Amino acid sequence: MEDYDEVYSFWQSVEGMGLSSADSREGMQTYLERNPGMSLLARDGGKIAGTVLCGHDGRRGYIHHLAVGEAYRGIKLGKTLVDSCIETFRKAGIHKCHIFIFIDNESGKEFWRSVDWEERNDVCLFSHDIDYPNY
Numbered sequence: 028m029e030d031y032d033e034v035y036s037f038w039q040s041v042e043g044m045g046l047s048s049a050d051s052r053e054g055m056q057t058y059l060e061r062n063p064g065m066s067l068l069a070r071d072g073g074k075i076a077g078t079v080l081c082g083h084d085g086r087r088g089y090i091h092h093l094a095v096g097e098a099y100r101g102i103k104l105g106k107t108l109v110d111s112c113i114e115t116f117r118k119a120g121i122h123k124c125h126i127f128i129f130i131d132n133e134s135g136k137e138f139w140r141s142v143d144w145e146e147r148n149d150v151c152l153f154s155h156d157i158d159y160p161n162y
């Protein structure tokens with residue numbers, strides 16, 4: 028959490044990144060407490076080079092906010108972060124993991140194809156906003 032402000036600014040600078048209320052300070056605190064020690068922040072000296080949020084619900088693994096700074100792309104940092112998540116899921120006994128990606132994020136999709144993830148055309152995503160009084 029001590030990196031939160033810096034990481035949030037980094038995410039805001041990354042094309043293809045979808046930020047929401049789940050990425051608020053409180054949201055991130057909850058997420059990291061539920062999935063302790065799984066998410067990664069890569070630094071080059073003091074500078075953020077990449078991030079990944081890694082968590083599971085006991086059934087499936089989910090990777091969010093995979094991002095590599097433009098100066099650090101193409102040197103397998105993204106793949107290294109993903110491989111680390113897969114290892115984390117393996118240790119937790121999780122057999123399958125998923126990512127969500129905006130349908131128009133062509134370059135992001137090329138990355139996932141390059142690292143041999145299966146592109147699914149047999150599922151689509153439905154979402155529901157949960158209302159809170161006074162929110």
Ligand SMILES: CC(C)(COP(=O)(O)OP(=O)(O)OC[C@H]1O[C@@H](n2cnc3c(N)ncnc32)[C@H](O)[C@@H]1OP(=O)(O)O)[C@@H](O)C(=O)NCCC(=O)NCCS
Nearest residue numbers: 043093094095100101102103104105106134135137138141
């Ligand atoms: C997608 C992203 C994380 C890739 O990070 P990266 O560190 O540059 O990727 P890597 O160097 O690990 O590349 C791994 C493989 O993917 C390929 N790849 C990566 N980006 C690619 C692209 N835009 N188009 C085609 N191939 C790509 C690499 O060539 C490499 O393939 P190889 O093993 O055959 O050589 C980075 O471009 C990024 O942060 N994009 C913006 C955020 C985003 O879209 N995130 C994904 C959405 S979940």
